[in-house]
Amino acid sequence: MQTWFITGTSSGFGRSLTEQLLRRGDRVAATLRRPAALDDLRAEHGDRLWVARLDVTDAAEVRRVIDAAVAELGTLDVVVNNAGYGLFCSVEEASDEQVRRVVDTNLVGSMQVIRAVLPHLRAQGRGHILQVSTAGGQTTYPNFSYYHASKWGIEGFCQTVAAEVAPFGIAVTIVEPGATATGFGDGLDTAPPMPEYEATPAGEVRRALASNAFPLPNDPEKIVRAMLDVVEREHPPLRLPLGVDTADHVRAALQARLAEHDAERATALWVAIHPGGPEDDQPTAAAR
Structure with missing residues (x-):
């Protein structure tokens, strides 16, 4: 039996992962903004489900909840950074508050979870961190600029962390799901559209999403099963691409x-500095 710590468990991958883990007999420390959303699972699985309210944008709360989970459960084998916020609009359309929220949730919030859990994983000499990113952590789509900024940022952070903590027996895997019917699209925050972008790629993607023409080719249950599988590997990858579109x-x-x-x-x-001076006076000449 393993003990998992998961953020953002009210719906989507977080909820599905929690359900599958409990069904197979593991323990889950599930965190979310509205703990009552897991009342049905608590009634069914009892003390194998530890639930706490957590807003990952509150660094002090992150440390307090993680410390409490370790104190009560004794150990954390796998930590899943899943909580996220999606913002769908062009660069000009977003408000300052929306920009701050996407960065605070997806980037800084994930960083703070990792920072808070590392002392515990180091002390026990093992552990696996799964950072849920997206295909959009390696590529981009119109109207997702701020979301991409947060995901590209957390991928760079996690790649660095992986090198730093490997000597302590801690693995890091960046999970990159593609577009999947998890309800994430229904919860996307938006901003008043500017007519100037209607005839641009941003307008095209906006219309595709509004008309449900945006493809969702991936199976959410299989994605969760792949996340469960990667933890069992002797040498887990740094990045786990999941989805037809991701591939x-x-x-x-x-x-x-x-x-x-x-x-x-x-x-x-x-x-580059050459001992005898530049080989050419113009960089464009060197590139031709």
């Missing part, structure tokens, strides 16, 4: 970035 879109984005990177190789090397 295709992220691969295409990485290939395009690599091609552009290689195309600028001559310029990149031109700026």
Whole structure:
């Protein structure tokens, strides 16, 4: 029996993961903004489900809840950073408050959970952190700029953390689900649309989402099962891409970035310090 700590368990992957873990006999420390949402699971599974209210944007509360979970449960084997906030609008349309909320929840909140749990995992000499990101942590779509900013940021953070904590027996895996029918789209925050963007890619994606034409090709239950499976691997990957769109879109984005990177190789090397001075007076000449 393992003990899991999961944020954002009221719905979506967090709720499904909690249900599957309890069914197989594990213990779950489930955190969410509205604890009553898990009353049905508490009635069914008793003390194998530990529930606490948690707003991940409150750093002091994050530390307090994690310390309480360890004190009561004794250990945490797997920590799942799943709580998130989705903002769907063009760059100009978002309010300052919306920008702050997406960064505070998806980036800073996830960072604070990891910071608070690491002393406990270090002390026990083991543990696995699953950071729920998205295909949008490696590629981008119009109207999701601030969401992408938070996810690209947390992926860079987690990649660094993984290298730092590996000597302590702690693994880190960034989970990258593609578009999936979890209800996340129904909870997206939006802003008043600007007519200037109607005839742009932002307008096209807005209309596709409004008409339910935005594809959701992935099975949420299989995604959760893949998350359960990766924890059992002897050598879990740093990134776990999950979904048809993740496989295709992220691969295409990485290939395009690599091609552009290689195309600028001559310029990149031109700026290096050469003992005898620059090889050429103009970077554009070096790149031709």
